[in-house]
Amino acid sequence: MKAPSAAAGRERLLDTAGRLFAEQGYEAVSTKLLAQTAGLTIGALYHHFASKLVLYQETLRHALSRLPVVPADLLAPSGQPDTQLTELVAWFSALIAGDSPAAALLRRELLEPHLDRPLSDFELFVxxxxxxxxxxxxxxxxxxxxxVEAAIISLTFGFANMQGLRRLLPGLHTRLRSPQEIARLVTSLVFTGLDSPVFG
Structure with a gap:
């Protein structure tokens, strides 16, 4: 078992790394900056994590465990399937549009993956x-x-997070204020092209 000070140093590194990686991206953050910001030495950083990549991957795992899980009622067969699908997309939209460092880190990973396994393998998404x-x-x-998964994830991510889109199309941004509104638009756009449209 780690001594309290070692455990505290590891937690401080994870919290610091989560914030810095989310704000600046993986490539822009050096191990020196990580250690200094956490108030530790480079040696202490490498004592806890074999490399910057290992630290990043553990930081993202840590961050994913802090994000809100999908409500249980959305996982059980009940109600209208099209409504339930839209609610699942709304949950994802709220997740990636969140203002926490964990949500910001998830957005970074979606844009610039550095994990050693797919996000879909993590408990949050299974x-x-x-x-x-x-x-x-x-x-x-x-x-x-x-x-369809790729289209829904891409469209949801874009509508929920692109600041440039808000400036380019301010009227659209006004109509897409909530995760539910984004989800309704995304599912409608995706399903309009299918042989049997299910969303009006």
């Missing part, structure tokens, strides 16, 4: 993706599920 695929089997059994 159950929602399984439910999404089950809903897709009901709503559009002939659709390419991976392509």
């Amino acid at each position: 159950a929602p993706l399984q439910r999404f695929r089950a809903l897709m089997a009901e709503l559009a059994p002939l659709a390419d599920v991976e392509l």
